[in-house]
Amino acid sequence: MTLGKVPWLAMSVLAICHLSVLLAGFFAPGSFEVQNRNLAFAPPTRIHFVDAQGRFHLRPFVYRWVLRPGSFAEYEENQQIGYPLHFFVPGAEYKVLGIFNSRQHLFGTGEETRIFLLGTDAYGRDLFSRLLYGGMISLFTGLLAATASALLGLVLGGLAGYYGHWVDEVTMRIAEIFLAMPWLYLLLAVRALLPLHVDPQATFFLLIGVLGVIGWARPARLVRGIVLTAKEREYVLAARSFGAPDLYLLRTHILPFASGAALNQMALYIPQYILAEVTLSFFGLGVSEPIPSWGNMLNDLQHYLIWGSYWWLFSPAIVLVAVLLAYYRLFSFFKVNSFTF
């Protein structure tokens, strides 16, 4: 059986996105929270090879944005001093994977950040750095929450299918209720039970928990159906007649059967959960300032839309669409039916 053309592009897009947000501190030239109040809505910094005098430089350099006198958020380049661009420069301190400290950045202009690849937001914060740090939350919330949902569904569905009787009845009735509620309303209802303002570190785990809990019903139902047939298989009956304990049977003979379905459902949940995090943060019920997430960055967009055409504020939306496209391309390659939800 051939699977068709391997979607290298989609795979590399996903790999690059996940890797770069995981090592956000290294790839980002600056910090996500340092504000430059005199640089609100600065457009993306231009990278030059030829300076104002017409001389060519082998090493690219940038000019600093300065406010055009007497204007609001209109900038021109200060062409007096050029700042050469270096690779692997020391800069603002950050934590790698939240464990050890580092000052190395992939590229930059030294201690002070003067390069804004995607411009700045309303507080003059570097949008490119925020995009990377925000992706860490948006992408990994989706991934981890989908895993949590699938695991929860595997365990609960497995127990319901294996033990049957009242365990099955109770679990499946509750699952039915969870499936009957419109899922965005359900998400908000579950979110409502938690405090409104949580500190940013806790929010990450809170979101994973909330999303993981609301999605358990669908995989549980699938797994239960598979377990029901699996437990009647002859080798399972044989193992049982040899006196294998329930836990052993479930772990080695029955759940591996159902893990395919759970994995399938998990894959489907990933893009849905990324969107869910974005939506919650957009509503101000998820990650809150100054910690960026693609959701609260899009919320900025809604607020400042009327002020003019700061097209670079759309960058989280563009990256989001690219990531989703890549995920769906991957699904169609692996024949994951993207319409079962």
Place this chain on the structure above:
Amino acid sequence: MRFLLRRAMHTLLILVGASLVSFSLVNLAPGDFFDQMKVNPRISQGTLASLRSQYGLDRPLPVRYLQWVRSVINGQWGFSFAYNSPAGPILWSRSGKTLLLTGVATLLAWSLALPLGGWAGARPGSSIDWLTRGTVAVLLATPELVLALLLLLFAVRTGYFPAGGLTSSEYVPSGLWDQTKDITRHVFLPSICLAAGLLPLLLTHIRTAVSEAFESPYIEAARGHGIPFRRLLLRHVLPLAANPLISLFGLSLGMMISSSLLIEAVFSWPGLGQLMLEAIQQRDFYLVVDTAVLSTAFLIVGNLIADVLLYASDPRIRTE
């Protein structure tokens, strides 16, 4: 008749379950509406306690649940602290607007998807088919949030359409016609956004259903008899493909209710979804529960309608 009765009972049970779940979930939340008043030094602890007992917030959960059920039966739907009035009237005006939005969007989505998907299914490989598949791919990857923001940008930049709301702020009521025109202008962008979110699902399913129906032997036979294509499609293929499409209709209503929450928030459409968001921010306990339960009710009623339609269209279900 027995079928319908059984379905209705099932619906009621699920609604009770959903209300129990959301009631106890929201009840677990730390803090209530009156917590914000603690900040005010002029309101004493005693006043707060008496307010709480006046609204019954100090009673145990089962008692409050039963009280709430009784008030739902009375049409009060609990009490909104933020609006300082029974929740019922607020809910009705809000859900009317949500139903208006979702109704228009459903109509829009189906009237686009049915001819497009049907044609694509009947003529695979044609240019319409390519167009359909392209639309599906693009819309599937564009989240409704992003689409809504783009449309909002379009509205702001061009000024052809109002950027959100239900009616214009400078609006003076001057006859039914003007009112309809005004609301139509406002409902246009949000409903396009909602419809676009639904289109990938509809197009894919309609296309598959129609193309599968085309492959069945009796269609082949009918084609052999020389029945013209149009008649073949309308009289023979569509009725065969109707069943999955009717179930899809019920499903689509549910998805619509869910995603309208998001669209309402972006376009500041004063519907049920926005009400829920406000209620969560203000810890307005009963409104959160009410909106969750009401939205579930809409979804279930949507599925019920689909079931009834199936029952009417398919004799095989009736004999069961």
